[in-house]
Amino acid sequence: MINQTIDQYKQVVKHCKELFAKKTKDYGTAWRILRAPSITDQIFIKAQRIRSIQEKGQQRVLEGISSEFIGIVNYCIIAIIQIAWEEGESLDIEYQKLEPLYDQAIGEVIDLLKNKNHDYDEAWRDMRISSITDIILMKLLRVKQIEDNQGQTLVSEGVKANYQDIINYAIFCLIKLNQGES
Numbered sequence: 001m002i003n004q005t006i007d008q009y010k011q012v013v014k015h016c017k018e019l020f021a022k023k024t025k026d027y028g029t030a031w032r033i034l035r036a037p038s039i040t041d042q043i044f045i046k047a048q049r050i051r052s053i054q055e056k057g058q059q060r061v062l063e064g065i066s067s068e069f070i071g072i073v074n075y076c077i078i079a080i081i082q083i084a085w086e087e088g089e090s091l092d093i094e095y096q097k098l099e100p101l102y103d104q105a106i107g108e109v110i111d112l113l114k115n116k117n118h119d120y121d122e123a124w125r126d127m128r129i130s131s132i133t134d135i136i137l138m139k140l141l142r143v144k145q146i147e148d149n150q151g152q153t154l155v156s157e158g159v160k161a162n163y164q165d166i167i168n169y170a171i172f173c174l175i176k177l178n179q180g181e182s
Contacts, residue, residue, distance in 0.1 A: 005113075005117060005122065005175075006110075006113075006114070008175045008178070009110065009113065009171055009175065010110075011178075012073075012171050012174045012175060012178070013073075013106055013110075013171065015070070016070050016073045016074055016077075016171075017102060017106070019070055019074065020074045020077070020102060021095060021099070023074075024095045024098060025095065028092060029091060029092060029093045029098070030091075031075075031078050031082075032082070032085075032089075032090075032091040032092075032093065033091060034078075034082070036079065036082060036083070036147060036159070037144070037147045039075055039078060039079045039082060040079065040140060040143050040144055040147060040159075041144075042075050043071075043072055043075045043076060043079070043140055043166070044137070044140045044144070046068045046069075046071045046072050046075070047068075047072060047133060047136045047137050047140060048137065049065075049068055050065045050068050050069070050133050051130075051133050051134070051137060053065055054129070054130045054133060065173075065177070066174060066177050069170045069171075069173050069174050069177070070170075070174065072136065072166060072167075072170040073167050073170045073171060073174075076163040076164075076166050076167045076170070077102055077105050077106065077167070079159070079163050080105045080160055080163055080164070081098070081101050081102070081105060083159065083160055084101070106167075108164065109164045109167045109168060112164050112165075112168065113168050113171075116168070124169075124172045125176075127172075129173050129176055129177070129181060129182065132169050132172060132173050133173070135169055136166050136169050136170065139162045139165055139166050139169075140162075140166065142156070142162055143159050143162045143163070146158065146159050146162075147159065
């Protein structure tokens with residue numbers, strides 16, 4: 001089953017990365033102006049919209065929840081890149097320079113997936129998308145608290161680890177949505 005998961009995972013990542021590349025061509029790297037809490041809030045509003053649609057059972061904006069999960073993946077990658085970026089780096093970054101950073105970040109997340117999937121035995125496959133959405137929101141609230149504490153934690157993992165978990169959860173939802181689950 002793990003090989004199936006990795007194949008499905010890579011297909012979703014490929015789609016997310018293609019969209020990231022196209023948006024970079026359209027908008028450049030305007031996101032570089034965002035401070036870390038602003039990126040977290042951007043991810044939060046996407047997750048909150050998904051939950052709102054799930055609870056109401058309808059939506060008024062045509063863009064579906066799949067596009068919001070893709071946005072969550074890409075904004076988490078952006079957050080990871082911003083964390084690692086040196087101060088004073090230019091706001092305008094060529095895609096050719098961003099692509100290896102995207103690949104590195106997603107590579108670390110895939111490694112995390114393999115390790116956690118081994119230990120948890122693909123438990124995510126039996127979870128509801130709505131439950132995974134709630135977990136994403138909980139992790140975002142944790143990130144907000146860590147940011148409010150200037151990154152200081154006593155025993156908890158930092159923001160990067162939470163963003164990595166959020167990416168995995170969002171990709172699990174996209175796999176489930178691609179399989180016709182709701």
